[in-house]
Amino acid sequence: GQNGAPDYLKGLNPEQRLAVETTEGPVLVLAGAGTGKTRVLTTRIAHILATGRARPWEILAVTFTNKAAREMKQRIGHLIGEGDVEGMPWLGTFHSIGVKLLRRHAELAGLKSGFTILDTDDVVRLIKQLIQAEGLDDKRWPAKTFAQMLDNWKNKGLGPDEIAEGDARSFGNGKGRQLYKAYQERLQTLNSCDFGDLLYHPIRIFRAYPDVLKEYHRKFKYILVDEYQDTNTAQYMWLRLLAQRPNGGRGASAEGRKPDRASAGQAAPAEASERSERAAVSENKVNICCVGDDDQSIYGWRGAEVDNILRFDKDFPGATIIRLERNYRSTAHILGAASHLIAHNEGRFGKTLFTDRDDPEDDKVHVHAAWDSEEEARAVGDTIEAYQRQKHRLNDMAILVRASFQMRAFEDRFITLGLNYRVIGGPRFYERLEIRDALAFFRVVANGGDDLAFERIVNTPKRGLGEATIRQIHDTARAMRVPMLEAAATLAESDELKPKPRAALREVAANFERWQKALETTPHTELAETILEESGYTDMWKNDRSADSPGRLENLKELIRSMEEYESLRSFLEHVALVMDAEQNADQDAVSIMTLHSAKGLEFETVFLPGWEEGLFPHQRALDEGGRSGLEEERRLAYVGLTRAKKNLHIWFVSNRQIHGLWQSTIPSRFVNELPETHVDVAEGGNSYGGYGNPYGGGSFASGRGGGGRQNPYGASRFDNVGAKDQGSFSNTYATPGWQRAQANRTEATDRNWGTRS
Numbered sequence: 001g002q003n004g005a006p007d008y009l010k011g012l013n014p015e016q017r018l019a020v021e022t023t024e025g026p027v028l029v030l031a032g033a034g035t036g037k038t039r040v041l042t043t044r045i046a047h048i049l050a051t052g053r054a055r056p057w058e059i060l061a062v063t064f065t066n067k068a069a070r071e072m073k074q075r076i077g078h079l080i081g082e083g084d085v086e087g088m089p090w091l092g093t094f095h096s097i098g099v100k101l102l103r104r105h106a107e108l109a110g111l112k113s114g115f116t117i118l119d120t121d122d123v124v125r126l127i128k129q130l131i132q133a134e135g136l137d138d139k140r141w142p143a144k145t146f147a148q149m150l151d152n153w154k155n156k157g158l159g160p161d162e163i164a165e166g167d168a169r170s171f172g173n174g175k176g177r178q179l180y181k182a183y184q185e186r187l188q189t190l191n192s193c194d195f196g197d198l199l200y201h202p203i204r205i206f207r208a209y210p211d212v213l214k215e216y217h218r219k220f221k222y223i224l225v226d227e228y229q230d231t232n233t234a235q236y237m238w239l240r241l242l243a244q245r246p247n248g249g250r251g252a253s254a255e256g257r258k259p260d261r262a263s264a265g266q267a268a269p270a271e272a273s274e275r276s277e278r279a280a281v282s283e284n285k286v287n288i289c290c291v292g293d294d295d296q297s298i299y300g301w302r303g304a305e306v307d308n309i310l311r312f313d314k315d316f317p318g319a320t321i322i323r324l325e326r327n328y329r330s331t332a333h334i335l336g337a338a339s340h341l342i343a344h345n346e347g348r349f350g351k352t353l354f355t356d357r358d359d360p361e362d363d364k365v366h367v368h369a370a371w372d373s374e375e376e377a378r379a380v381g382d383t384i385e386a387y388q389r390q391k392h393r394l395n396d397m398a399i400l401v402r403a404s405f406q407m408r409a410f411e412d413r414f415i416t417l418g419l420n421y422r423v424i425g426g427p428r429f430y431e432r433l434e435i436r437d438a439l440a441f442f443r444v445v446a447n448g449g450d451d452l453a454f455e456r457i458v459n460t461p462k463r464g465l466g467e468a469t470i471r472q473i474h475d476t477a478r479a480m481r482v483p484m485l486e487a488a489a490t491l492a493e494s495d496e497l498k499p500k501p502r503a504a505l506r507e508v509a510a511n512f513e514r515w516q517k518a519l520e521t522t523p524h525t526e527l528a529e530t531i532l533e534e535s536g537y538t539d540m541w542k543n544d545r546s547a548d549s550p551g552r553l554e555n556l557k558e559l560i561r562s563m564e565e566y567e568s569l570r571s572f573l574e575h576v577a578l579v580m581d582a583e584q585n586a587d588q589d590a591v592s593i594m595t596l597h598s599a600k601g602l603e604f605e606t607v608f609l610p611g612w613e614e615g616l617f618p619h620q621r622a623l624d625e626g627g628r629s630g631l632e633e634e635r636r637l638a639y640v641g642l643t644r645a646k647k648n649l650h651i652w653f654v655s656n657r658q659i660h661g662l663w664q665s666t667i668p669s670r671f672v673n674e675l676p677e678t679h680v681d682v683a684e685g686g687n688s689y690g691g692y693g694n695p696y697g698g699g700s701f702a703s704g705r706g707g708g709g710r711q712n713p714y715g716a717s718r719f720d721n722v723g724a725k726d727q728g729s730f731s732n733t734y735a736t737p738g739w740q741r742a743q744a745n746r747t748e749a750t751d752r753n754w755g756t757r758s
């Protein structure tokens with residue numbers, strides 16, 4: 001009864017409590033953001049442990065990030081009053097659990113338990129060797145492309161013999177399948193596996209060795225999964241293998257067949273094997289509990305299948321489906337805004353969400369306009385400081401960006417302000433691989449004696465300079481007492497090297513000589529761009545087919561753009577050195593900066609969502625590649641962003657952003673227009689931005705811009721206006737040659753845009 005209920009159950013609402021106490025049989029909690037799904041999972045584990053239904057190692061619990069796993073362990077311990085729960089070895093991400101499984105059964109995958117997990121670089125190098133060994137031209141058939149294909153196959157659980165014929169033929173003159181086999185064999189000899197294997201091998205093992213699978217069926221009394229809407233095909237297969245209890249072949253009907261969406265024409269063999277697995281599903285009850293929200297499915301681009309959640313009751317007949325409708329996280333304004341926005345999506349299950357919170361003091365959702373990303377960063381910084389003065393902690397604030405390049409402006413600004421921040425889920429902007437590489441080129445140009453930088457990029461992109469050659473450069477440098485660059489130039493003219501590395505070194509030396517000369521005559525941003533182009537560095541990422549290369553290219557553009565604010569390459573590099581030196585202390589009170597994707601499941605008192613402009617959010621790439629479903633996934637991402645906020649929510653858009661090296665006038669995201677007027681407050685000062693005004697008066701933000709009869713939005717009066725009203729320092733900041741250049745470009749680009757828009 002209610003009175004005798006343990007403390008951990010008392011705070012729950014009836015639906016939540018049902019989800020916690022229905023421990024037996026399949027349970028799906030399908031509910032919107034902030035309704036307590038994760039809290040239900042945590043409490044459910046606590047309940048299972050506290051009532052002695054299972055011991056800690058008999059529970060398999062999957063979270064989306066390692067951080068979430070750690071937090072969950074802490075909270076469970078808290079709930080049942082045992083401090084941190086140790087000994088829940090099977091609580092983690094799909095990958096961390098996958099490693100553990102594979103270590104136990106490595107020999108069944110042809111590995112030894114001390115196997116190594118290869119990183120992407122290793123994988124690509126290995127594939128390249130195999131491509132060459134097949135007598136194929138690795139320029140025509142890039143190793144990176146094949147690495148991506150492999151990953152896709154493994155994410156679908158497809159082995160070499162199961163990939164579609166067309167797929168197998170599409171690479172390496174029809175040798176795709178052969179290469180896949182050769183690759184897996186090579187991994188075995190190296191006693192290694194790649195990231196995809198962490199799921200793929202266990203799936204193969206479970207299928208091939210029913211006894212092993214049975215062992216886990218006995219072991220895992222309870223299975224729990226958070227963020228179920230974002231499982232991909234391999235994760236889904238893996239889960240189903242573990243969750244099914246065969247009973248000798250009583251089949252489920254074919255109507256549970258998985259709709260073949262994203263993988264049209266590729267998944268046929270996988271479907272066949274899925275079907276036979278399905279045929280073995282029994283009606284024995286399986287204690288699996290999955291929680292998720294179809295409106296928060298944001299990993300479709302990486303193969304996640306939101307359909308998994310929508311057919312749960314077909315996969316697990318007799319499932320209890322529980323809806324949670326009360327949101328505990330956000331104010332009525334935030335919730336109202338988010339619900340209204342997501343209602344623009346067509347392909348959704350549909351859910352009701354309400355909150356009891358009704359405080360007239362609560363702010364509406366703030367929408368702000370800014371001139372460009374620098375001003376946006378300044379204004380966000382000012383707002384954060386204002387909150388600080390009202391005794392808000394930095395830990396309770398987060399900036400969620402659509403693309404990682406956006407972080408740069410905020411990081412720079414916060415360092416200037418001395419405001420602590422931390423970047424979650426990835427390196428800080430200047431610590432990113434591509435940024436470090438680019439900076440290494442610039443450092444050598446600015447200072448030919450910077451050997452560390454030189455060494456970093458002498459063979460980037462790959463120029464066939466092996467370790468032996470680099471050692472030779474070292475030796476020569478030491479013997480001659482000169483920097484490595486100079487030693488390389490000398491070696492390039494001697495006959496100590498074989499023709500190939502010699503030619504490569506000659507090119508490197510000539511490049512740097514030319515760039516160093518240009519340093520005196522060419523504007524530094526222009527030079528920086530030239531360097532990245534002539535060195536082949538930009539092309540290296542353009543030719544890279546992996547999912548993160550477009551983001552890296554964007555970061556490089558942002559790097560160049562940010563240089564405009566500095567007088568010279570040297571003063572820019574000094575700035576970067578100072579930024580890199582800034583401490584990132586985990587214990588300090590600090591603002592979080594992260595991408596929207598990595599914010600899933602988290603919550604903050606105050607959330608800033610910058611960059612709500614067409615082309616950035618929704619991102620052009622998502623629109624180009626995904627069409628309507630791409631747009632809907634972007635909208636779900638916006639929904640995830642909005643629903644991270646508990647109390648304060650600030651959305652920003654800028655009217656000018658540099659895209660593809662040109663300043664362009666941008667229009668506010670359609671998502672801004674999709675927010676309901678009743679819950680939105682257009683920030684004061686909006687009028688100084690001319691055309692934006694009140695978007696709900698004269699129509700949408702977007703059309704407000706085109707109207708108003710201001711032919712030239714960059715006219716001096718508007719410019720002064722913005723500067724005068726918001727930032728005294730505005731004109732100073734831009735009184736640089738870089739700015740004038742940018743402005744010229746911007747006008748050009750803008751004229752074109754205006755031509756097509758009005």
Ligand code: ATP
Binds near residue numbers: 013036329
């Ligand atoms: P998301 O979809 O964003 O992952 P969620 O459904 O997992 O959200 P939780 O993170 O579990 O939601 O809960 C949101 C917030 O509401 C948390 O701060 C949680 O502690 C609080 N909460 C959940 N249920 C209750 C409840 N019954 N009483 C009070 N607070 C609750």
Ligand code: MG
Binds near residue numbers: 037
């Ligand atoms: Mg959650």
